[in-house]
Amino acid sequence: MGIDREQCIKQVNQYIDAHREDMMQFWKELVSIESGNESQKEGVDEICSKIAEELRGCGAETQTIQMEKKGNFLLADWGKGREKKPVLFIGHMDTVFKEGAAKQNPFRVDEDGNAHGPGVLDMKAGLTIAVFIVKALNDAGYNERPVKIAFAGDEENGHRESGAAAVMLEACEGVAAAFNFETGYLDDGLVVGRKGSFRMTVEVQGVASHSGNAPEKGRNAIQEMSHKIIELQNLNDYEHGTSLNVGLITGGTVVNAVPDHCEIKIDIRFTQKERLDQLLEKIDEILAKTYVDGTKTIVHKTVPSAVMEDSEPVMALFHHIEKTAELTGYGKVKPIKVGGWSDSSLVASKGIPVVCGLGARGKGNHSPEEFAVVESVFERAKLIAASVILLDEDLV
Known part of the structure; x- marks a missing residue:
């Protein structure tokens, strides 16, 4: 049975507004767990388990793919078996920081409404957004498409010491579109191309x-x-x-x-x-x-990584998000190309429409000065949830 999409978006927004404190607490807990790519596999795996538990709480099926040297890989399916093609949420659970970073630079929110801490922007804010979108869709009774989740444990080194790239490629098979909750940019640029x-x-x-x-x-x-x-x-x-x-x-x-x-x-x-x-x-x-x-x-x-080009499918998904942003009152977004690599490049190599940089807006990745704009966590959650709900409006 179909849903009233306008009403569904309204209910999702109400859920996000009612669970702001829960989102902040979850975000803080993720940032407080040391999960550096270099030597903190236990921390990455702890985050993996925590997210899996949260997703199971709203009915998702989860699977943890064990990795020997680096952090494990989390796969999840919410709404499995629905007739329409699923959408894929992408993210990574590792950071670049050394052990002790969370104690030296703990999670905190300053007077300007910016959150600080190791990985607060890249990309534990994005993980929080993705998880709570699923929870909000579940609460709103959304039932049109499954949502698949693919969170890697070693993105920061390009999966060079694990089999995570193959898992990511397999996860994107048959999906209608992919949303990557990597670092968002302060000017609301959404990433449509990566080197x-x-x-x-x-x-x-x-x-x-x-x-x-x-x-x-x-x-x-x-x-x-x-x-x-x-x-x-x-x-x-x-x-x-x-x-x-x-x-x-x-x-x-x-x-x-x-x-x-x-x-x-x-x-x-x-x-x-x-x-x-x-x-x-x-x-x-x-x-x-x-x-x-x-x-x-x-x-x-080494083996060259994949490229994310601003292809026709990628731009079609961007324009759908752009239209959704205007329709829902989010405001204007723009397409940008960046030099850094992400798992979006893998997904794009399969011809899947994917837009990256959908996490919280912020600046200073990979540095002690890294920060994320708190309000953008809730704004982006509402925007991408609405983009999922309205997907058939502009993109098949």
Whole structure:
């Protein structure tokens, strides 16, 4: 049986307004749990269990996918079995912060109405919004589409040490649209494009020798690498959104020895796979050159991530949210493209309409200054819930 969509939106809004304190408390609890990607698997798994319990409380079926090294992956289905295609809510439960960050920078709300704390914006506010949208839809009697949830435990390192990417790709099969509750922007820009990322490690092996007694017998690995770095950095093509950054370098042992080893780590961002392929050809040419005779270069490459392009399906979903924002009185939103990667790139690679950056508005990701605008948590929950309810209005 169909629903009165206008009435359903009204009831959802009433639920959000009546549960502001519950949302704040849930958000605070998530921020207070240490869940750094690097070494805090237990904290990520605790968040996973907490969210699963909350979702089961409103009738969702949940499944925890165990990960060996990184945080577990949470899958959930609410309203499973309904005739229409489901929508997918995406998020991640890990942060970039070191152990002790929650004690040094505890959750708090300042006099300007901004919340602070590690991961408060990226993206524990978004997790809170997604969970309470499901709870509000359940309370309002929404029954048209299932809602699937896919929350990863290791997004901050791009799932490089787990099988989470495959789980995310499987979760998006057959869905009508996906909503990613990543960091929202202060200017109400919603993300319709994200660059792909690619990482490389380059090693140069030289010959060690005493820099005073026999410098001519050495083969300086740092000197060889320096030539390569200059040429590599000149490959940046900002006009076409392709960038290369030599971000880390190590080498040598002591100041009075010719260094026999040097290593760099390279981060590459790209807007199209074709441009990445062209860039890698140029990189290979540079790395194949030898500037210091007697040195050897070794290259280690990762697998390139997917790109989120502002495709027709993505823009159709954005325009649906844009129309919903105007219809419900939220205000104007705008499409933006950003350089950072997210799981939206994986979903978009399957041709699924997805819009990212639907979490709370804020600034300062990955820093002690990170903050989220408290009021935007409730505003975004209402906006995306209405976008789900009205989905067939503009997007099939």
